[in-house]
Each structure stands twice: as C-alpha cells, then as structure tokens.
Amino acid sequence: MPIDMSQELNAWKSQLLSAQESLLVVTDKLLFLPQGGTAVGTGINAHPRFTKEFAKEVSKLGKVKAKPSNDFFRSLSAQDTSLQVSGELRNLATILMKISNDLRWMNSGPLTGLGEIELKALQPGSSIMPGKVNPVIPESVAMVCADVIGNDTTVAIAAQSGNFQLNVMLPLVAYNVLKSINILSGALTILANKAIKTFKVNNKNIADNLKRNPILVTALNPVIGYAKAADIAKKAYREGRPILDVALEETNLSRKRLEKLLDPANLTKGGIKK
The missing domain is CATH 1.20.200.10 (Fumarase/aspartase (Central domain))
Structure with a gap:
C-alpha cells in the first residue's frame, strides 16, 4: 500500500x-564514577573526600554532573x-x-x-x-x-x-x-x-508505478468484495493495464468514484474507503 x-x-x-x-538514559549512568573504590570497592587507602572531589573535578572539566558511584563493588566488578x-x-x-x-x-x-x-x-x-x-x-x-x-x-x-x-x-x-x-x-x-x-x-516514476500497481485494488474491497477485487488485480497484472481501466470494465462504479477510491494520496490516510 x-x-x-x-x-x-x-x-x-x-x-x-x-x-x-x-x-x-543509559549514558547518564556513566556519570556515576567508581574512582575512590580503589582495588576492590572498599575504598582502602583512599582519602574520605577523594570520591566527591574527583567527581567535582570531572564535572568541571567535562561540564557534566558526575557523582560518586552508589555501589563501588558493582562498579569495579x-x-x-x-x-x-x-x-x-x-x-x-x-x-x-x-x-x-x-x-x-x-x-x-x-x-x-x-x-x-x-x-x-x-x-x-x-x-x-x-x-x-x-x-x-x-x-x-x-x-x-x-x-x-x-x-x-x-x-x-x-x-x-x-x-x-x-x-x-x-x-x-x-x-x-x-x-x-x-x-x-x-x-x-x-x-x-x-x-x-x-x-x-x-x-513521475512514482506516479507511473502507482498507476500500474495492482495493490491499489485493496481500496475496492469494502465496495465490491475481496473476490471481485482479486479478479480485477489479476487481470490488470496479466494485461499490464492500470487498475482504474480494468475496474471501469469489471464494475458498475463511475470513473469519478473509482478515481476517488483509488487515489493514492487518499489511501495514505487509512480507514475504510467507501
């Protein structure tokens, strides 16, 4: 369609x-820094203020809002x-x-x-x-x-x-x-x-392809039924003719109504065409 x-x-x-x-969302998680957890996450040999000061410096340099990790064990492992x-x-x-x-x-x-x-x-x-x-x-x-x-x-x-x-x-x-x-x-x-x-x-090429495309007959389903629409599509494909021309021969619908039903622009709006 x-x-x-x-x-x-x-x-x-x-x-x-x-x-x-x-x-x-996920890159925001990168702002939680593991620095200060030292070797295994316990923070051994790290100054108590190191984690906050490090995050503050990173925030200043990167112009972001970095924070110490809320779980150094997870962040390191x-x-x-x-x-x-x-x-x-x-x-x-x-x-x-x-x-x-x-x-x-x-x-x-x-x-x-x-x-x-x-x-x-x-x-x-x-x-x-x-x-x-x-x-x-x-x-x-x-x-x-x-x-x-x-x-x-x-x-x-x-x-x-x-x-x-x-x-x-x-x-x-x-x-x-x-x-x-x-x-x-x-x-x-x-x-x-x-x-x-x-x-x-x-x-121009798009318009030409649309005219020859049997799929446009889908818009006729609610009006003439699936079986009749399928017959029209097969005939149009077999004879290499536009759906509109074949539908004029095979139905009692007027050209004006068929043109409205088969209008590609109208078909892009969804719903049931009648």
Missing part, C-alpha cells in the same frame, strides 16, 4: 529520536553500564542500517529498480560502465553499522570476562565503545548531509 514521502521520513525521524532518548551503552549504539546502528537499505532500494534503477528517488552522484560508479552511479553514502554507512554491531559483540565478551573485582579487558571495552561512538557520529552526519538532505524525488 502507498505511503507518502513525509510518512517515510517521519518514520526514520521517530526511530532516531527513540534511539537518542534511550542513549541519553562489572561493566554493565558500558555494555548497556554499547547495546544502545548497536540499536542505533541497526536503525541506520535499515535507513541506508531503504535509501538504496528507493534509489535503485533507473530502469529495473524502484527509481523513487535519485541520490546525488558523488563519484564515478565504474571504470568500465560509463554512467553507472553507486549509492556510496548509504553503502559506507552500512559498513559502519556492521562494524558497530561487531564492536558490541566484542564488548559483550569483554564485559563477561571479568573475575571478581578485576576485568583486564576493560581497555577493550573502552576502545570499542569509544570507536563506535566516533564512527557512528560521522555516519549520522554524512548520511544526513550527503544523502537524505540532497536526494531528489522522482515524482
């Missing part, structure tokens, strides 16, 4: 806002928070991968693909096929996403490799979480500025 371009873009926006919200951050980064990467795939499909063509949009050509696509253009930005973002998903697996293995209050794989956790943040930040910016912001909508 048809949806309009704003509905597609708003779906992407909603996904990204949801991911942002989840990331903000587990990497749960870092793993949660990595998991939310993986979630964001999954969303970006999906958006990149949507863009590639929508851009596919011009003759044998969907051809709904045209991504800006940023480089020659082939040294042997003149005129070939590749969707290089969505493809590069997809590779970043695959890397981030792999990083999350590494972080999970490293996080579970702790022993009591020591985890010698903490550097690996930090490296992969920071790497994921860095490359995802770049991917978000480049996808927004060099793909989504600059693509052109191929209105």
Whole structure:
C-alpha cells in the first residue's frame, strides 16, 4: 500500500529520536564514577573526600554532573553500564542500517529498480560502465553499522570476562565503545548531509508505478468484495493495464468514484474507503 514521502521520513525521524532518548538514559549512568573504590570497592587507602572531589573535578572539566558511584563493588566488578551503552549504539546502528537499505532500494534503477528517488552522484560508479552511479553514502554507512554491531559483540565478551573485582579487558571495552561512538557520529552526519538532505524525488516514476500497481485494488474491497477485487488485480497484472481501466470494465462504479477510491494520496490516510 502507498505511503507518502513525509510518512517515510517521519518514520526514520521517530526511530532516531527513540534511539537518542534511550542513549541519553543509559549514558547518564556513566556519570556515576567508581574512582575512590580503589582495588576492590572498599575504598582502602583512599582519602574520605577523594570520591566527591574527583567527581567535582570531572564535572568541571567535562561540564557534566558526575557523582560518586552508589555501589563501588558493582562498579569495579562489572561493566554493565558500558555494555548497556554499547547495546544502545548497536540499536542505533541497526536503525541506520535499515535507513541506508531503504535509501538504496528507493534509489535503485533507473530502469529495473524502484527509481523513487535519485541520490546525488558523488563519484564515478565504474571504470568500465560509463554512467553507472553507486549509492556510496548509504553503502559506507552500512559498513559502519556492521562494524558497530561487531564492536558490541566484542564488548559483550569483554564485559563477561571479568573475575571478581578485576576485568583486564576493560581497555577493550573502552576502545570499542569509544570507536563506535566516533564512527557512528560521522555516519549520522554524512548520511544526513550527503544523502537524505540532497536526494531528489522522482515524482513521475512514482506516479507511473502507482498507476500500474495492482495493490491499489485493496481500496475496492469494502465496495465490491475481496473476490471481485482479486479478479480485477489479476487481470490488470496479466494485461499490464492500470487498475482504474480494468475496474471501469469489471464494475458498475463511475470513473469519478473509482478515481476517488483509488487515489493514492487518499489511501495514505487509512480507514475504510467507501
């Protein structure tokens, strides 16, 4: 069934806002610092004021509201928070991968693909096929996403490799979480500025495809019934004709009413059409 371009873009926006919200929730947990718990969480050999003073200094340097951990034993023995951050980064990467795939499909063509949009050509696509253009930005973002998903697996293995209050794989956790943040930040910016912001909508191709698409007959179900609508769809597909033309032949509905029922813009609003 048809949806309009704003509905597609708003779906992407909603996904990204949801991911942002989840990331903000989990990254707030990073502000609870384990420094002052010393070796095992008891705080042995640490000055009583060290934890608060350390958090105060971090807050000043990072312009954040850092606090001492409420459980030094847990903070030292587990990497749960870092793993949660990595998991939310993986979630964001999954969303970006999906958006990149949507863009590639929508851009596919011009003759044998969907051809709904045209991504800006940023480089020659082939040294042997003149005129070939590749969707290089969505493809590069997809590779970043695959890397981030792999990083999350590494972080999970490293996080579970702790022993009591020591985890010698903490550097690996930090490296992969920071790497994921860095490359995802770049991917978000480049996808927004060099793909989504600059693509052109191929209105003519979309309109032509809609006219030939048998799925529009779905709107006739409440009026003529499923069986009759299915017959019209099959005939339209078999003969390569628009649904409207076949429906005019096979029903007693007027052109005006059929045009209203089969109007793609009207179908994007949901509900039962009569």
